[in-house]
Amino acid sequence: MNKYYERALKETNATTAEQMREVAKYCIIDALSYQRLMVKRNVINEYREVTSIAFISLFNTHYFAIGMKVRNLLSASVWQEGILTSTISCEQTETEKYPEAYIFPPVKGLENRRPVTGLNFALLYPSLIMTYNFSPDKIILSREHAETLKKSEHGNQAKMKSFYLKVLEELLIRRNALKRRLAPLNDRKEELEKEISLAEAKSEDITDGLKSEYSSVCFNDACLDTKQLALKVYMNTFYDEVGNSRSPFFLQALAGGVTSADFLYLVCLEECFQECDEAYDSGNGILKEEYWSRMVNISIKEIERLHDEVKVFLRNDNGTSYLKMDVLRETIKDISRTDHNEIIKTTVWKPDKDNKKPGERFEYVMVENNLSERVRDKIEYPEVAR
Structure with missing residues (x-):
């Protein structure tokens, strides 16, 4: 060009x-x-x-970057409390380091013996900020001051909430309201998709009314989902602003306090699968599809039980309901309903289109079936997919 x-x-x-x-x-x-x-x-x-x-x-x-949006909302919030702040970036930034969140090294490889799932915090960093009232206006930097407040039993009074907590709490209420409106739309969307699939399977014509309703539900669902995701990203950005040394709201001790409270729970339910192992008997018993289906059902039941236990523990530990757990449901899949021919393919690769010799055969994994008609847009090689 x-x-x-x-x-x-x-x-x-x-x-x-x-x-x-x-x-x-x-x-x-x-x-x-x-x-x-x-x-x-x-x-x-x-x-x-x-x-x-x-x-x-x-x-x-x-x-403009989203950090400016965080500073603007925080400034508007504290202005209502009679506090005036500047959004001008700090020229003199703190250079000392603070402990960052510990990241466990990943265990590489393809886990094909068991269904894999886990518990993860929902909105971890915003939840930590709300749970422990992290904020520049409420942070306690000396042990003596902390002991004094502990003796006075000041409690978690509403008037003691920091401006970080108040802003994030309002955003959380907004997002939860959107998610409540989103739930019935998702249910209706699934029902319509089943009706359409059933009609297609019977080679029946799909009525204009059904198409119109499905299109309308999909549109409303996408709009609400986009709004709640926007709020989720916005809330997570408050943590980024906490660690931004050029921000007028930056405080090194505050940034270090938030990152030091980071956790992730991954679980292995090995002992729960003993009955399934005995029924499967290394391929001599029940079918493999049934074996995996049973393990998935056990995983779902056990992880939900653990989810409830952790939820109660967190509530008793910090006295708030801000820290919540999410079950990583998308990592559990009943493989008895999976057509492996749609996932694992074999193709021929020729480095030179004019090369008449047979190419090298290799396997690839389909990562998105409806992304595009071009194979290169929807494949991952096995070593990458692992």
Whole structure:
């Protein structure tokens, strides 16, 4: 394309004119593709949701980093308390290090013996900030001050809430309200998808009314989901701002306090699968599909029990309901309902299209069946997928 443009600058004829039309077509397609992606991903709705909260324009939401949106909302919040803050970046930043969150090294490889699941904190860092009242205006930097407050038994009074906690609490209430509205839409969407699949299986015509309702439900579902995800990202960004040394709200001790409270629970339910192992008997008993189906059901039951136990423990430990656990349900799948031919494929690769010799055969994993018609857009090689 650049060569076409350079050639057109030097001379003008029928060939260069045709080439410039091709350049113009490419530019139009490129510009429209960006707009289509914005529409498909509901980016404008996401921006509008943040704009309505952070007291900023749609232009600023699009062109400026999200840290500015956090500072703007915090400044508006403390202004209601009679405190005036500056959003100008600090020129003199703290250089001392604070302990970061500990990341366990991953165990690499493909786990194919058991269903894998776990418990993970929902909105971990915002939840930690709310649970322990982390904020520059409430932080206690000396042990003597902490002992004094402990003796006075000041308690978790509403008036003692920090401005970080108040802002995040309001955002959490907003997000939970959206998720409550989203739940019935998801249920209805699944029902309609089953009706459509059943009609297609029977080779029946899908009525216009069914198509219209499904389209409407999908649209409303996507809009609400985008809004709640925008709030989720926005809430998680408060932790980023806590660790931003150029932020007027940065405090080194505060940033270190948040990161030092990071945890992740991964569980292995090995002892719960003994009955399944005996029934399977290394392939001599029940079918493998039934074996895996039983293990998945056990995993779901046990992980939900553990989820409830951890929830009660956290409530008793810190006296709040901010720290909650999520079950990683998407990692559990009943493989008895999986068509392995849709996942594992074998193809022929030829490094040179003019090479007449047979190519090398290899396996690849389909990671998204409906992403594109092009194979290269939806494959991962086994060593990558692991």
